[in-house]
Amino acid sequence: GESVGLHLPTLSVQEGDNSIINCAYSNSASDYFIWYKQESGKGPQFIIDIRSNMDKRQGQRVTVLLNKTVKHLSLQIAATQPGDSAVYFCAEEDFGGYQKVTFGTGTKLQVIP
Amino acid sequence: DAMVIQNPRYQVTQFGKPVTLSCSQTLNHNVMYWYQQKSSQAPKLLFHYYDKDFNNEADTPDNFQSRRPNTSFCFLDIRSPGLGDAAMYLCATSRDRTGGGYTFGSGTRLTVV
Numbered sequence: 308g309e310s311v312g313l314h315l316p317t318l319s320v321q322e323g324d325n326s327i328i329n330c331a332y333s334n335s336a337s338d339y340f341i342w343y344k345q346e347s348g349k350g351p352q353f354i355i356d357i358r359s360n361m362d363k364r365q366g367q368r369v370t371v372l373l374n375k376t377v378k379h380l381s382l383q384i385a386a387t388q389p390g391d392s393a394v395y396f397c398a399e400e401d402f403g404g405y406q407k408v409t410f411g412t413g414t415k416l417q418v419i420p
Numbered sequence: 421d422a423m424v425i426q427n428p429r430y431q432v433t434q435f436g437k438p439v440t441l442s443c444s445q446t447l448n449h450n451v452m453y454w455y456q457q458k459s460s461q462a463p464k465l466l467f468h469y470y471d472k473d474f475n476n477e478a479d480t481p482d483n484f485q486s487r488r489p490n491t492s493f494c495f496l497d498i499r500s501p502g503l504g505d506a507a508m509y510l511c512a513t514s515r516d517r518t519g520g521g522y523t524f525g526s527g528t529r530l531t532v533v
Contacts, residue, residue, distance in 0.1 A: 315460045341521050350424075350510050350524030351463065396462055408522065410462035 315394060317415040326384040328414045330397035335378060337399035341408065342371060342382045346393045354382070354395075384416075392418045423447070426511050426525035433501050433532055441496040441528045443511030452494040453522065454486060455510040463510055469494060498530075506532045 320326045332340070338359045343351035357364045357371045357380075364371050370383040380397050394413040401407065424445045433439040443452065451470050455463035467476045469488040483505070485497040498505055508529050512522040 343521075343524075348526075348529075350426075350512070350527050351522075352524070353521035356521055407465070409465075413460075413462055 315413050315415045317417060319417045319419055320387045321419050322387060322389060324387055326382075326387045326391070326416060328382045328384075328395050328416065330380040330382075330411050330414075332378050332380060332397065332399045332411060334399055334401055334409070335375075336401050336403065338402040339400040340371070340373060340380050341398045341400070342369075342380075343396045343398060343410075344391075344393045345396065345413070351396060387416075387418050389418045389420055392416055424511055424513055424523050424525035426509075426528050428528060429526065431528055431530050433498075433530065435502065435532055436500045439498050439501055439530070441498075441509050441530070443494045443496070443525055444492050445494075445511075445513045445523075446492070447513055447515075447523060448491060449513035449515050449523070450491075451514045451516065452488060453512040453514075454484075454494070454496050455512065457508040457510055457527070459507075466496070501530070501532045503532050506530055 318328060341356045342354040344354050345351045355366045355369050355371050357373050362373050368385045372381045382395060384391055394415050396413045397411040398408045427442050431439060451468060453468040454466045456466055457463040465477050466480045466484055467486050483499050487495045496509055508527045510527045511525040514522050
């Protein structure tokens, strides 16, 4: 059968509160960063992206912050809803050579009704 | 709706028996990717096609092969599945090699018995 996986970091948030999911990336040359949401049994779904020449980008209820000095990326979800419960992955891409996206360790978000 | 479709959703195969997973896309994207995702882990890139140009990751076992007969279809062949190959296999597409979020299929969960 399938090998035992790692335990994902878990963030539990009360419905209606804001969520902040953090990610440390490794490649200082990465040009582009993406957040994906993966619900149980489904493929990852694109949420929001940011290029390395920006430090903040906002979408609908989501904001991504990029701190290149410390190689840190965060995803903020405003007014968290039960439908936000999922595993969230950050991903980074280095435009040098082939487009190649590397996924970070996921964070499981649990929304408490 | 344009999308990435993976078949089947669930596949059970016997140890050592070749198995093929399929992916089709209606997005007319140039690039197609295969990822392996084990429980509670990030997706791991196996290989990708840029048009007809095949790009294998250095650490992808020889047991894994891929075919892309046309723009719309891409196949993952596992020549001799072992128990350690049980995982979710994700297909993704992107328009080109420049920055852009991937579109993922829903995945095929492979069980090896």
